[in-house]
Amino acid sequence: MSALQVELVAADRMVWKGEASFVRARSIDGELGILPDHTPLLGVLVEGEVMIETGGARETVTIDSGFLSVDHNRVTIVAAQVDASGLSA
Numbered sequence: 001m002s003a004l005q006v007e008l009v010a011a012d013r014m015v016w017k018g019e020a021s022f023v024r025a026r027s028i029d030g031e032l033g034i035l036p037d038h039t040p041l042l043g044v045l046v047e048g049e050v051m052i053e054t055g056g057a058r059e060t061v062t063i064d065s066g067f068l069s070v071d072h073n074r075v076t077i078v079a080a081q082v083d084a085s086g087l088s089a
Contacts (some may be wrong), residue, residue, distance in 0.1 A: 002036045006052055006075045008061065010082040015061065022053040023075050025068055034070055041070040050077060060086035 003019040023034040026048040032041075045066045052059040066079030 002073055004034065004036055004073050004075050006077070008050065008052070008077045008082065009079075011080045015082045015084050016052065016059060016087060018054060020052045020054050020075070022051075023068075023077075024051040025049075025063075025077065027068070032068065034068075034075055036073055038070050038073075040072075041068070043068045045077070045079065057088060059088060062086070 003021060004023060006016070006018060006020045006023060007014070008016040021036070025032050026046050027043040028046055029043070032043055045063060045068055047064050048062065050061050050063055062083040063079035064081040066077060069076045
């Protein structure tokens, strides 16, 4: 199984970029769970937690709202405000 290439972007900066095995976020239609080889998707995100699993670690941020795009194992999450205090150093 291949890995996801994830980019988490705030309005003013790149917050996190790397490989992941799983991404979870809240959309206007409910929780989204993204695994490698997920079908293409464009979702509107609501305020809440975004969780990114990498190898053995779990990275967590809080966003205000935004969108998520999935295409060919590339996941792009864009939000106006991102609280990245939950990220590992």
